[in-house]
Amino acid sequence: MGFKKINKEFSFADVVLESSKKHNRSIKNMEKLNKSIDWNRVEDILMSHYTVGLSGEGADAYPPLLIFKCLLLQKWFRINSDPELENQINDRWSFKEFLQMPLSKPSPDHSTFSRFRSRLSKKAMDQINTEILRQFESQGLTINEGVAIDARLVKSASRPISNEQIKNFRNKHNTPEGKFDKNGNPLKFCRDLDSDWVVQKDTPHYGLKEHASVDTNHGFVLATTMTPASVNDTNYLPYCTVYSRHTKQPIEKVYADKGYLPS
Secondary structure, three states, X not given: OOEOOOOOOOOHHHHHHHHHHOOOHHHHHHHHHHHHOOHXXXXXXXXXXXXXXXXXXXXXXXXXXXXXXXXXXXXXXXXXXXXXXXXXXXXXXXXXXXXXXXXXXXXXXHHHHHHHHHHOOHHHHHHHHHHHHHHHHHOOOOOOOOEEEEEEEEEOXXXXXXXXXXXXXXXXXXXXHHHEOOOOXXXXXXXXXXXXEEEEOOEEEEEXXXXXXXXXXXOOEXXXXXXXXXXXXXXXXXXXXXXXXXXXXXXOOEEEOHHHOXX
């Protein structure tokens, strides 16, 4: 097992469309964004935490940097599910350019995003986020003048089930036999066990909740974490504030709606 080769080689479609690329503002923005980050340093952090694909057995895995960049697109463009992220990558030329994928290459399957997210530790994500923000600061962008904190609901990629079924699945997963398939091999994929139900504005929602803090000057995401949808926003106001500190500068202002007021 190793990593898939995703070389940006020209396909017939790339050649036909090459002349129109210089007039595409979305692609220009993606190219500019790609050049503004030293991805080698990000990849070094990923490889120090992510061990999938390093063994010599099994099918080749996608390079972790590629999947990480897919998740960045999901966050930046507020794509509310992994299946839709897969669809958008297949549909948008600018996304393929950002990922350095030829137009003829299909997006990774949506289940790949879910597995990657579950395998990458929170510590790794914090280190990567800090690295990117420090790179931006070194380019003269002032961060932490003000922080806006909010939460959004994210639809689960798994089929909705009842809270009782969720509880049973979680209990089974925490047993030794719950981590293996019927042949005794470690499970490579199982349903989303972190999602649950919440009712918002009289509408039931099954999935996760993303708590995030954003720099009000440039719109950079400073800190983010995912929880079951039912978790109260108030619990994550301290987290989003503390983990927004990527420099020695103090946070001058914190903006949050009344959902973050202590009950």
